[in-house]
Amino acid sequence: MSILLLQFQTTHSIKALLKFNLRLTTKLSLLMFDGSAEDERLLAVFEGAYLGYRYSEKYNIDTQDLNILFDKVKNLHASAEETFVNWMDNYERLINTTQNG
Numbered sequence: 001m002s003i004l005l006l007q008f009q010t011t012h013s014i015k016a017l018l019k020f021n022l023r024l025t026t027k028l029s030l031l032m033f034d035g036s037a038e039d040e041r042l043l044a045v046f047e048g049a050y051l052g053y054r055y056s057e058k059y060n061i062d063t064q065d066l067n068i069l070f071d072k073v074k075n076l077h078a079s080a081e082e083t084f085v086n087w088m089d090n091y092e093r094l095i096n097t098t099q100n101g
Contacts, residue, residue: 012054014047025083031076042069 011017018029032046033039045065052059061069 012051014050015043024087027079027083028076031079032072042072045069 014032018032021028033043042065045061046069049059049061049069
């Protein structure tokens with residue numbers, strides 16, 4: 001785990017963040033990008049929206065794309081929380097086993 005923390009990099013790229021998450025679990029990245037052409041398009045829209053709005057408050061996104069991306073991000077958030085809790089539970093069990101063993 002310390003190796004992961006040492007390799008932390010600040011980025012504003014959604015793709016880079018999803019790629020970094022592959023070191024922890026494939027589940028999170030697959031929720032946003034399953035390799036399909038539609039997910040590739042949506043990821044480009046998401047990346048463009050993130051950067052576009054960051055530099056211009058007049059950035060617009062198609063309502064249908066926004067709704068799809070909102071659902072994907074909502075699922076990503078829930079799965080990230082679940083993944084974190086599982087990692088912490090496993091870590092706590094490891095600590096307890098080491099201390100009691």
